[in-house]
Amino acid sequence: QVRLVESGGGSVQAGGSLRLSCAHSRRTAKNWAVGWFRQAPGKEREFVAAITYTPGNTIYGGSMKGRFTISRDSASNTVYLQMDSLKPEDTAVYYCAFREGVASDQSRYYDYWGQGTQVTVSS
Secondary structure, three states: OOOEEEEOOEEEEOOOOEEEEEEEOOOOOOOEEEEEEEEOOOOOOEEEEEEEOOOOOEEEOHHHOOOEEEEEEOOOOEEEEEEOOOOHHHOEEEEEEEEEOOOOOOHHHOOEEOOOEEEEEEO
């Protein structure tokens, strides 16, 4: 079992920034990846970004490119999502997810999920 602990959500005005954190408890010799997904009320879950532990490759959802940055701290098994130039349409619950292997933009490939953290962007 892998435990994921998310933090950093909150409320911000449009144009502002937030940084989300996702710490996972997995200790494995295999490569791993963490992805961020989000879900707004009445909408389907949407891929945000993902990172592969080694060598640190990243992928992003279309509307996040250039505004969001995903990174990892290998020493603490923590993945960060820096969100800049936030827009009201970024309002959602953000979830981090873990899988062994490489990053994917498909939620079905992730085996473990965090509890979610709310991000609210006001205009």
